[in-house]
Amino acid sequence: MFFLDPFFYEILISGLLAGVMYALVALGFVLIFKASGIFNFAQGVLALFAALTLVGFQTGQIPFAHLLSLFGLHATHWGAGFPTIVALLFSLGVMVLLAWLIVQIVLKPLVNQEGIILFMATIGLAYVLEGVGDLMWGANVKELNIGLPEGPSEIILDATDMFIDKLEISAAIVAIVLVVSLTLFSQYTKMGRALRAVADDHQAALSVGISLETIWWIVWSVSGLVALVAGVMWGAKSGVQFSLSLIALKALPVLMLGGFTSIPGAIVGGLIIGVGEKLFEFYIGPLIGGATENWFAYMLALLFLLFRPQGLFGEKIIERV
Amino acid sequence: MEEKKKNNTIMEVKDITLRFGGVTAIEGVSFDILEGEVRAIIGPNGAGKSSMLNVINGFYHPQEGEVWFNGQKRGAMKPYQIAYQGIARTFQNIALFKGMSTLDNIMTGRFTHMKSGMISQVFWKGKAEKEEYENREAVEKVIDFLEIQTIRKTEVGKLPYGLQKRVELGRALAAEPKLLLLDEPMAGMNVEEKEDMSRFILDVNEEFGTTVALIEHDMGVVMDIADRVVVMDYGKNIGDGTPKEIVSNQKVIDAYLGVSHD
């Protein structure tokens, strides 16, 4: 019986923890989608960019050092970096600025376009951000340490002799905090309600008295924050590098499962997939050569969609004639 | 007009009831359409007229009631199957293929008449090519009939509203339907556009003997072109008869004409 198998629980938990991370990234998507009907493919790259920026500030890198070196300036670092907390704040500032730029340059001209166009635009955006990130901070893999505890947590180890990384736990905790606060924010604050109003229709938003641009800016800033957190967590776990941007691809099936418009959906979907792929990899993986995480989530979501196109919690799409 | 033969029924709906979730859009409505006539469905907004059309051409499947076409009871059919049965329609808010030219739009109307398979399409030999030009001829007749030669190759997205309506009618005509459904063909038209459209509808009916069922708000127009009228209100059938009978029908006057001026 597999649930007697201690590994099962270890996997279950690490799956859940991973799932929380997926949920976190997925949340970024949902926020933006709800508020601007945009399916932001660049969310992952946003996270990468955020992480790179953070590291940059921490270690006191000079932005665009490469480019400058073309003009004979070969310095790559200032004297010293910023303390983590300051660096975090700065990075957040950068993300907010970035959000504003994106709204002004990309979204405003594309207002009222079909979703698919906007979607493709964000693919373009992803490319731009990736390139800019690399140009600013260099493409080399970077250590990211913001002083979170690491290594297996003894308590759990002693209690249940399961290996669970402290980092994952703390990551999960941060994620949960963020998810909860965001949920509260969007459910109970005036601003949050405004955002949901926009999702329903743009006129409503204006009646709330906030310009569409502002709302978009806020939303993108928030998802920038989410990206930052996600970036930090994943970065801390496996270093800051291009592959980090692929967590977006992880989050997509979560969305299809949970529905693009539902925050709880994102969370539940995240957990299902986190656990699902871990268990699948552990029990089925070996039989078919392993490394199934790449596609399991997608196949699951795909099959699921065939039966419930709007996802777990998404609203039903009724076609009017 | 009068000597038109209206003996046999082409379409009959028997106590149709249609619900969306809790809302009842149509409730026990029945009426018939005779071959070769112009049949009008009128009623205030939200009376369930459009829903009725959607039932007839298979977008909605009523919870209760039967639809009879050409003397046969119709099972649950998909819209495209119904198209093959010989029912074409236009929409209240134009549903043209914006990316295509007038010609191509009307050519799509011939879809049910084109049978050549993928292979002959791929090599554009034999049937595919032959059939294309045969159908082009049919389409050109429609274009000529609707007097839209000058916009033959223009993208429909660029056309003014009135012309788009005309092209949409053309697309429906190209199918050479037995029954032609028109959902507010004159909505948002100015006086002479309306006159043109009425003329076309009558010509279609007279020259091709096509049976026409249309939804219209403008009572004047209905009076002019309809042979018989069904009046719907709150999803119910509250009157049925010739235009003269209808305007003198008290129920109708209360329900419809009363509110028609808003």
Add this chain to the structure above:
Amino acid sequence: MTDNTAVLKEYSTIWQVLEENAKKYPNFPAVREKAFGIWQTWTWSDYSKNSNNLALGLIELGMEDKSPVAIVGNNRQQLYSAMFSIQMAGGIPVPIYQDAVAEEMLHVLQHSEAKIIIAEDQEQVDKVIELGEKLPNVEKILFLEDKSMRSYESNDIIGIQKALELGENSTEKTLSEFEKRKKAQTSESTGVILYTSGTTGKSKGVVLSNANILTAASGAISFDKLRPGMEVVSYLPMAWVGDFIFSTCMAPLGRLCINCPESRDTLMTDLKEIGPDFFFGPPRIFEGLLTSIMIRIEDASNIKKRLFHYFMNLAKKIGGDVLEGKSVGLFNRALYALGDLIIYGPLRNSLGMSRVSVGYTAGEAIGPEIFEFFRSIGINLKQLYGQTEAGVFVTMQPDGEVRSETVGVPAPGVELKIGENGEVLYRSPSSFVEYYKNSKSTNETKDNNGWVATGDAGFIEDGTGHLKIIDRAKDVGKLASGEMFAPKYVENKLKFYPNILEAVLFGKDKEKCVAFINIDLSSVGNWAEKENIAYASYQELAGHPQVYSMIEGHINEVNMDISKDKMLSGCQIDRFLVLHKELDPDDGEITRTRKVRRQFVEDKYSDLVKALYDGSKTIKTETKVTYEDGREGSISATLEIRSAKLVK
């Protein structure tokens, strides 16, 4: 110069030419019509087959020998074919102007006593039906387009298809009758009756014999060396002698292919598609083209404008010479070649005249600027002088001797002389037999030796032998001072300004000349836009002081110009006004071919003429107008009267 009567040895009627072509060249295109999106093409055999069937059909329908049959409608394959059918069946085609209003139609139908009418569509049929019992002798109406004709159909009103079917399976009796009638015809028998658009009074039916037609056609073909297979666009009224000779006679004889445009509004695009080799157009067509060119180029980007004007100036200087193959110097030739690549070529192309080898204009004098413009961009535009009575051609301009102020040398087989009153007289094998049922006017115009009076005053230029037309003979009068008064001459000079559509000059037996001016709405309107002058109606624009000043400017220039010619210097304009409405055929003020009905106008606007002479500054007037749908109304206006500069 070839003898154009030679053709009579081969053929005695024009339909024989058609039959000949059908035999010799069955599969060559004969006539095209833009319909259903493409150029539906008939070969010579199709053409003759259709004509024969219809001919038989007509006989089946009881058409009598030698009887006139009316044809009314736009240029259509089927109608051209009908011309031949009627002739084959022994009848006489009587084409009627398709835009004639019911009354005009009435006159022609009553006078010709046509029993059968072949009409294009509902519009035409309606006109005939409207006349109803005024036409007791009309028995049958055939129509081409059955669009919304369902309700009309009866055994008197039938679709052409029925007639064709009747013809296909016609009885032995009919067939033999058909053969008999065909045999009976000679080159002397009547080929067609064409009703002149009569500048004065009721129109007269000009009877042309087969001989007239054939000689005229063969003459014109040889004169311009037209080659088989050339494309012609037939867009001018079928009732007009020009189109009759070009499309119905020269086409089969020269084996040209005629093309019928889809409709009037698509003419320009159709013209462009076909790109004819031989083009005929009255001056107003060319004026129209030039105006539209100028308007469009005005809206073009600056570089384009510059290029255009630079190369047009070049063309003005040397274009004509290049066309006539005179030497213009290597550098200029190179420049012109460049211009041809980037301006003239595209221009000709967009006019649909890339391939025109011969272009003619006639009917009215054409403005030298316009004339030169088209020649300078490499279109071989020429003038001819003719009239219905002559089977079109009196004089034509041979290549290399083309000038805007003359109308050329006598056409093949034409003799020319000037009568003592300065009137132009001619005699030719193509000149008409008689006016139908009107021996009186026949004798007035044609003397026993066959000399026909044109009614135009002119003189033959010594040296070149080119004919120069001054004006209509009866309009050439004397001023009170005894000086020569040639209104048309002056009016034409005025009309050469794109802003002036029509002008009417008065002054016979008066001291001074005065004029009515009609502005051209399209070009003046365009000008007004640029000057941002707001106007609500034609009337308002016409009355606008700035418009007046502009016109005044034009008139002063004309006066200056006239003053140079001492013979006519008395014709300078003293005072003028701009009319508040366009002169309109529907009101009978001008003919369908846009010739001013001088007397009619003078009577209708007598109050205005009076005012022009009595020196008043403004005049209030009320005018009756007929709207397109036939309703009548009246408009009133107060018109300003201005004086122009006279040159001593």
Add this chain to the structure above:
Amino acid sequence: MFYREAGDFKTSYQSDQATFTLRLDKILFWGLMAIATFVVPFFVTEYWEKSVFLPFFIYSIAALGLNILTGYCGQVSLGTGGFMAVGAYASFKLMTGIPNLDMFLVIMLAGLVTALVGVLFGLPSLRIKGFYLAVATLASQFFLVWLFNKWEWSYNYSPTGQINAPTRDFLGIDVTGPTTAPWATYLFCLGLLFIFAWITRNLVRGHIGRSWMAIRDMDIAAEIIGVNPLVAKLSAFAVSSFFIGVAGALYFSVWLGAAEPTEAFAIDKSFDVLFMIIIGGLGSILGSMIGAAFIILLPIFFKNVLVGYCGIPTDIAEFTQIVFIGALIIFFLIKEPHGIVAYWRTLKEKLRLWPFPY
């Protein structure tokens, strides 16, 4: 300006609906084809073959395929890379399985296999639309690539997991393997591109093509005129995948000669092809090729100009290029959703109207 349309009239629907309705266009096209076929082969070098022509031809075919699905039928797919992999591995198995099978047949069969797989992954399109579908197609991308990584049979159990193209011929002329001559592969791919462009043209001018466009523009209206969405969408998926499969097969067997899934058929292949049709022109045959040329030549340009000429480090050049492409996508989506080909059309219009503005 150089168009002379007067006298260029149509007397049949055949000529009215011909591919090149303007005489000049016809002349230009066939002239170009003649040069490409009879002149270029004599000068084509290994470098031009491998880094310009083959990539251009092959990606054009892929772009045509994706354009049929996305540009004409309106179904966005991000699975192109995966489908190319199917084509590649199918051809590999065919080449190694049936050694004396003509290369042309190999390519076609590979296309056929891919078409089947395509239909399979196209099924969701019946339930889901827009980017839901786009995301769903990623499933095929990841699953297929993983499959060819893990499924030893697919790469004949080679220890490296890599597949290598043996020497195979087309009508006796080697077109794969080390012994090929540049002109041979050049002509082979050019020919195939010509054929597939021609097929695309035939499909989109007939009623099947119109049914695709109808679905794209307004699926509801499409249904009432008798278009069965199932058939329309799946046929689009099938044809599209066939093209992409062929492209994949050529990509591996003729161009690279060897491949290894995670690299050769990674997701950025899918994006590349998508970008080609966005930049080139959605729903346009010419556009597909322009887009392909653009995306292929851009890196070469950057490499030669930035690196070779300005001496900028390779990595920087690379990043700049990424930024550039991304920005370009956004630019086109905002300014000209119909891609470069739209500019081409406007230019042509201007030339036709010259010297007039209208």
